[in-house]
Amino acid sequence: MRYHRIPAETVRRLPVYLNALLLSLQQGKSISSSELSAIVGINPLQIRKDFSYFGGFGTRGVGYNIEKLIKKIKKILKLDSHHQAVLVGAGNLGSAVLAYPGFAAYGFQIAAAYDSDPAKIGKTINNITIEDAENIINLKKKNIKIGIIAVPRQQSQAIAQSLVNAGVTGILNFSPCRLAVPKRVKVITINIATDLARLPFYMPADKKIGFALNKRA
Amino acid sequence: MRYHRIPAETVRRLPVYLNALLLSLQQGKSISSSELSAIVGINPLQIRKDFSYFGGFGTRGVGYNIEKLIKKIKKILKLDSHHQAVLVGAGNLGSAVLAYPGFAAYGFQIAAAYDSDPAKIGKTINNITIEDAENIINLKKKNIKIGIIAVPRQQSQAIAQSLVNAGVTGILNFSPCRLAVPKRVKVITINIATDLARLPFYMPADKKIGFALNKRA
DNA sequence: AATACTTTGTGAATACATTCACAAAGTATA
DNA sequence: TATACTTTGTGAATGTATTCACAAAGTATT
Incomplete structure (x- = not known):
């Protein structure tokens, strides 16, 4: 092989x-x-x-x-063993990720979730209790090496830094920006808006009614 | 040009x-x-x-x-005019899409949302009232040509068909499957799980402690 | 006005990805 | 066992994307 x-x-x-x-x-x-x-x-x-x-x-x-x-x-793909991940950002998108049923088939499990909003800390979604983002430390000890970022753009770089410091080497990033991380850390960014934004380019242009009538005439 | x-x-x-x-x-x-x-x-x-x-x-x-x-x-990118879109599927992911703040910068607006679950129909999220998915008809008349699909895999093909019938020519698909549509219709699929699934491939392998000790000896 | 510097723009070269053409190795059938 | 058929696997050819090398056109400075 x-x-x-x-x-x-x-x-x-x-x-x-x-x-x-x-x-x-x-x-x-x-x-x-x-x-x-x-x-x-x-x-x-x-x-x-x-x-x-x-x-x-x-x-x-x-x-x-x-x-x-x-x-x-x-x-x-190194999916023969299971992977634990943490989620940061329990807003709309983060909550959806937390409840997303498609990760299990690949052996992924979300082991913890964090947010910096006091209103969200302590709440439980899908059996996971949201913790304070300040507590993102020593994930390596818990054998967690994957982080999922679903926080607003302004906070994403700082969160990425925390995750890397805590031992994460792979990041799935939903924030619409580039993350500066050490070379050994792999970042995959999903930007919903930029994907939607190239749709119109490929869509057929509207037919002008006047032109259509002219053709028929 | x-x-x-x-x-x-x-x-x-x-x-x-x-x-x-x-x-x-x-x-x-x-x-x-x-x-x-x-x-x-x-x-x-x-x-x-x-x-x-x-x-x-x-x-x-x-x-x-x-x-x-x-x-x-x-x-x-044909983003000089605004685009109206409809969302189908008001589950966790769909609701997050409905609330997603990043579309506006590109001129996109979600004009309507649909679901087939009676428990969800009638509910209002972000000023949009969820309608019955049966009512996805004649979107062309409302000048809507983009559909966003966030329904379970089993339903996504049927929904795609409804959207195309209603006049949609561009689809943003969050379901983890391929959609069969006419050639003129452009589909862009976002599959969160498959993106996450290739992360471990690029992550550095764990160092074996025994091996590290051997090297030092 | 002349020179140094900055930055865009482009044909050519290289690198990367897909498709072609066909050999290789299996199954099914007479 | 021979023949027809199916399907994988691979080097070569083609197609697509990125990078290189350098010309072109501007600004800033002396």
């Missing part, structure tokens, strides 16, 4: 495959690249190429053993 | 630039590519290349006029 030189785009697709495979577990024992393609909407050739970076693990004429493939992808 | 053959990656970055430029408006009249780079964390050469696809609109030795640049980017 040659783990070096994996295209970033492949790493981006692996969780998508994993998601589809988990859903396909009941369907049967094995799945072909074209069957998988039908689910995820990615070219089967691309799928095979992606898998080939880790060595061939399908059988020709048949396809891929689903269970085996799931295990393999989980190992590649 | 040659609008053809714009790299997809450039379109993805334009909203990020726009966001930074709106924040820089107070700072001064013009901004250089390296100053912008410091804010958004994108190589200044890349920034200039991106802008050059639309024709040079900076002045050498000075930089870019911020106001002019904002107008230009807004026009390219």
Whole structure:
């Protein structure tokens, strides 16, 4: 298994495959690249190429053993062990993240949540009691290495700093800004607004009614 | 201005630039590519290349006029006019989207919200009253062409169909699945879980204590 | 006016990602 | 066992995106 030189785009697709495979577990024992393609909407050739970076693990004429493939992808993505994460920011978005049902399938669990608003500290959402953001310390001891940031932009850099100080090496950032962190720390930013903002570019322009009438005339 | 053959990656970055430029408006009249780079964390050469696809609109030795640049980017992204959108799914995530403050800067406004759960229909969040999802009809008449889907995976395809039937041509999809829509309809999917799922791949592996001791011995 | 400096803009070169063409290795059938 | 069929896997070709090298055009300074 040659783990070096994996295209970033492949790493981006692996969780998508994993998601589809988990859903396909009941369907049967094995799945072909074209069957998988039908689910995820990615070219089967691309799928095979992606898998080939880790060595061939399908059988020709048949396809891929689903269970085996799931295990393999989980190992590649380091999802074979469970991960604990903390959430910072229990506003609207933070609360939604706390209740989000999709993390469990990948082995993620939110172990603690923080906020700096006294009105929120002490409240319980989804069995998690919100703690004071000042208490983000020594997460390494609790084996927590992932932080999720859902605070307003102005506070996000300071929170990132706290998380890194506490031992976090991976951050999922919902704040619409760049975070300055040490090189060893990986940040993935989700910016809902910038994603929505490129939608109109791809949408067909309005047809002018006058023009349409002219064409018909 | 040659609008053809714009790299997809450039379109993805334009909203990020726009966001930074709106924040820089107070700072001064013009901004250089390296100053912008410091804010958004994108190589200044890349920034200039991106802008050059639309024709040079900076002045050498000075930089870019911020106001002019904002107008230009807004026009390219078709954000120079306001956009109305509807939200479907008023669960945790949907409610967070409804309250999300970041859309306004790009000229987006959520005009209506729908859900199929009778317990939610009639409730008001952020001045928007949740309507029955059955009533997603004739949005074109109201000049609404964007739909945001935040319903469980099982329902998302049906909702997408309703939105398309009602005249929507752009969808922001938070459901963890592919949506089958006509070619003219653009879908952008945000999958929080798959983004989180590739974080461990990039995080440094735990140091084994035994190995560290061996090295020291 | 001449020189030094700053910053944009662009064709060429490089790096990265996808697709093609086809070989390899399996299953199913006669 | 031979033949037809299916599906994976991979080097080469193509396509897309980023970076390089440097020219062009402005400002600031002497």
